[in-house]
Amino acid sequence: MKGWFAPLLLALGLALAQSQQPIKIGALFILSGNFAGYGKSGSQGAQLAAEEINARGGVLGRPIQLIVVDDQGNPDVGVREARRLILQEKVDFLFGIDSSSVSLAVAPLTDEYKIPLVVTHAATPNLTEQCRPYVFRTSNNARMDSWAAAALAATLPVKRWANIGPDYEFGRVSWQDFITRLKQLRPDVEVVSEQWPRFGSTDYASFITALMRARPEAVFSTLWAGDMVIFARQAKQFGFFNQVKYFVNPVGAALEVLVPLGKETPEGLLVSARYWFLYPNTERNKAFVEAYRKRFGEYPSYNAQEAYAGLHMLARAIEKARSTQADAVKRAFEADGGLVYDAPEGRKRMRPEDHQVFEGLVWGYTKHTPDYPFAILERMRIVPATDTIYPTQCKR
Amino acid sequence: MRLLWLFLALALLGPWFSEYGLKLASEAFILGLYAMAFNLLFRQTGLLSFGQAAFFGLGAYTMALLVARGGWPFPATLPLAFLISALGALFIGFLSIRLSRIYFTMLTLAFAQLLYAVAHKWYAFTGGDNGITDLRPPGIWGESLFYYYVVLFLFALGVLFLWALERSPFGYALRALRDNRARAEAVGINAFGHLLLAFVISGALSGLAGALQGALQRSVFPDYLFWTRSAECILATILGGSGVFLGPAIGATVFLLLRVVVQANTEYWPFFLGALLLLMVLFFPKGLGGLALEMASRRLKGERRGASGS
CATH class of the missing domain: 3.40.50.2300 (Response regulator)
Structure with missing residues (x-):
């Protein structure tokens, strides 16, 4: 009896560990220099969302692991760091990005490695007009x-x-x-x-x-x-x-x-x-502002809310796709006339054609x-x- | 000979690298080639160019524009990137080599910033600050391992060329001009011609490095021409030691690794780089390359002494 019990336990343990493996999300923000304030808000918003998601049991039973790196707002650094996240940290998704040029530099990597990118700040209309299959923007553009x-x-x-x-x-x-x-x-x-x-x-x-x-x-x-x-x-x-x-x-x-x-x-x-913390006057928004203030001691700026909403929206797409696989998540974002999410600022709807979110x-x-x-x-x-x-x- | 062994070892190492390791190593060779090109001017002629980014960017943009707008295959753009940066260096060198010391340095900086402004503003042609993206070379050229060998091959070629150049009469003439220009000219060395040729070679190699970097990163942006890019090759050279032949390449590797490793753990990487540079300049003016050489020679001496003692 002892003979088969140990391997069985081991296999069971492995299977459990497999299902508990975190979904890794690599976030790029500007954390140094003149625009570090924007990057800090963004990373805090994403962090709050990850904590909320993990507190309710994660996505598909797996916790979310957020890895935040500094892209310095420099496209060369952005590409190098995005590659490190994909190849070394083995992230499932790329996220964030403040600078338009960094977003444009990182975008080609999504095709090369089939890793979706969810942009929450960079606002050049060019990014979504390139019609890339795995690039999504959950914030409004310029x-x-x-x-x-x-x-x-x-x-x-x-x-x-x-x-x-x-x-x-x-x-x-x-x-x-x-x-x-x-x-x-x-x-x-x-x-x-x-x-x-x-x-x-x-x-x-x-x-x-x-x-x-x-x-x-x-x-x-x-x-x-x-x-x-x-x-x-x-x-x-x-x-x-x-x-x-x-x-x-x-x-x-x-x-x-x-x-x-x-x-x-x-x-x-x-x-x-792109968001004003006193609008709309809903329970949803008030709860978000309160939670954010409690966690970080300041009012949420637009970049904080956009990153927060972006991560929740991505989690919803993963849930809908029942997978972290790029094509499944893409379909989940596009299906039924575009994924809808009720953010603190109101309803966000993704346009299936260009993966751009529209909102009031x-x-x-x-x-x-x-x-x-x-x-x-x-x-x-x-x-x-x-x-x-x-x-x-x-x-x- | 020893160089050949080094290149062979690096070639054998290729398959052992991870995907990410290959990318980093390729980038280290590129930055190394760029710094070695800079050091040709700095060490052999004593000219401090603060506009090396002009040629790095010229090469990168030549490659990017030919691929993106002209539909050229990537390998065919490399000779042209080399040529165009050489032409750019001929023009800029022709105007700035007449000046000496700080004026030369400032003028090279001014030219590089001028090109930066052009790339930044000329949306219709260069894409402005949106850059030129999607430059992944098609087929096997886009594969990390193959690209590693391409970069290694060109790096080796460049380094061997610089090595031969240093030992050629041309190299001796450059050093003579550096040490005593009046005397060298009195023996009949054409100072302007020699310095201009060195400037052009340095520019062309920098351009080649730029083109390789653009394809590695899959995109080219105006900051390839920005002055911080010029500073990178100077920092790598100081770190590795300008007096040692391979110093700049060693410095480039350390510079890159430091940047990646430190940045992965803290956002204060410039602080660590600054501290290291300060240490190097104050205590090891010969750089990491000089330090390595010193340790090697000490060990050699020790071995000899040990051998004679027994």
Whole structure:
């Protein structure tokens, strides 16, 4: 009897261990340098989601193991680290990514190794327009932000528009998308000035005076991170925000901008971010904000929520696929008109053709209240997902 | 001879590497070739080029554009990457070698940054900061082991060429110019021509390294031309020791491993690199290569002494 008992036990143990093997997810975020704040929020959001999933028993009975690495926002480092995650750590999925160029550099690896990538921040429309089978984006992209901005801008009683944006692909494409769309909706608008400061500039004086000289009624801007913080401080001193009636920035409501500016934020800016922690006023969102604050001691920024929702959405796709295999997960994301997930910010639906998630977007005007040490949004305007659905060239 | 043994050993090692090991080793050879090319200028001519990225990037973009826009097969682009970077080096060298010391260094830096700006802004042609992606060479060229041998072969070729060059009359002339330009010119050495040729060779080899790196990473981005890329070959050279022939290649390997290993464990890898560089410069100015040589010669002496003693 002893003869067969031991091997049987061993086999049983092995089988158990097999089913308990974690699902490994390799996350790439910027954890050093100027944009480390965004990467930190993203990795925290993903971490919270992984903990929640594991607390309820994991996915397919397997726990989720999150491995977070620093891609430094550099495509070469991103590729090297993604390869290490795939080949050494044997991850089943790649996740996260803040920088557009890193996302574009890592994307070809998904075809080579058949490892799906779920992007939760990088916003270049190019990424999903490449129609790769294993690349998914669960956050909204820059084009959707621009279209939402245009939808709102079309309702404003102004005609003379100007732009100030960072001089690289994101800034240029966002403005192109915005003004093209706005002219479709309102053929009577005119452009009086375009300013392109270098990304990461610290002196905006000449750009601010050039803008003010052109006397625009409204200004569109995609300055983000430290750029927006420095610009807002300097522009305020010039009286810029008193002269311009509307200042519209689709990434201006990021906590990474509003928190450092604190009480210095000018009031009445029409801004958005991909998520605003006080909207919607649902139990779901309140519970998320509470859990996040309890865990990390701060309010969840948009990048935190997007990573949180992205990981939950991926878990749902794995569950639906009953497998971590790339093609099965792809089918799960695409099936039934696209995977749907109710995130803290509201409903996310994946478009099966290009693997881009569409969702409603929240905008509002900045205002100071005694309750928060930074500006919050008032007179909120919700742009429904249908206003941001642009055509895609992808087919499935 | 000893070099040949080394290459043979590296070739035999190939099948024993893991998939990931092959990628790392290939990258180490590429960075090694790049640093060796830089050191040709730095050690043999005393010229400190801070714009080596210009040629690294030129090679990479030549390869990428020919493959992505022209539909060329990857192997055919390598000679062209070599040639175009040589031409680029001829042009930049022609204008900057007239200047000496810091002015030369600054001008090479300026040219590299100029090319960076072009690659970054010219969306229609270079793809701007979206780069050029999907550069996986088709067929066997995309396989890690085969690619390892391709890179090793070209690395060996480059290193042997530099080794021969160092011992050639041309190499002696370069060192003469470095040590005493006036005297060397007085004996009839054409300083400008010699330095320009060295600059062109260095640029061409850097370009080859860039093309290989682009195919290894499957994409090329403007930061291939950024000044930090120029700094990489200088750091590798300092780490490995510029005075030792294989020093830059050793430095490149250590630089890469350090980056990968330290980064896998902490996000503060620049701190560790900085500390190591400081230690090297302060206590081991001959670099890791010099340190290795010293230890080897000490052991040899010890063995001899032991042998004579018995």
